[in-house]
Amino acid sequence: MAKHHLFTPKSMERIAEANSVVVIGLGRFGGALALELAAAGTEVLGIDNDEDIVQSFNGRLTHVVRADSTKEEALRQLSVHEFDRAVVGIGSDLEASILTTSALLRFNKPTIWAKAVSAAHGQILEQLGVKHVIRPEQDMGRRVAHLVRGAMLDYVEFEDGFAMVKTRPPKEAVGRPLGDTGIRSKHHVTIVAAKRPGQEWDYTTTSTVLHEGDEIIVAGATSAAERFATRL
16 A cells, blocks of 8 residues: 555665656656556556645555655655666656756666656756656657548657558558568558458568558658558
8 A cells, every 4th residue: 555654764675676666746747657557567656745646646556755856865765766767757847857857867776767848858858868758748749640630540659760650551552462562662661560340450471461441550760651651
């Protein structure tokens, strides 16, 4: 059960040694993330400076604690320096986000994910040395924009300009083996999976034959995957 007052250094050390994550900042983004991790069986230490927020998560996370995450000593008392993974979900207070992230970086151990609420915020986090900067509003806006345009059923963009798109097969790919279509050489993308209506997803091969009404997953450079999906 979660505790936000009754905790001991030993209990925090035990969590840090388990398959666990510390989530600092339990607002809309951090709170939703912490609950998803907990629902998936991950032990979560949640930290927030707002007593009302801490109370609202009582019993929903492994531990939830009210603390000033900008203070390195407070984080050490909670054994945060022993965790392998940490998420900074603070967005509304830029100074608190930067100070908290700086303290985590000094610990050297955790792999850090930090939320950025603006381009400047993200640039500062990257300059500090954060390798995983999360821009939820920007990333979601880009994804939804692609979906609203209608050609894509789903869209995921990765680092270094690579994307995977769920879409419908173009006419040139329908009714003949994928190996005969030349799609990879012509469009510089790969159709990696396909799904018939009412069936499950399956990996494609050169002998896979697509039909109208199928759904496909296309992988490739972001620009190429987008062009392929929007040409339907």
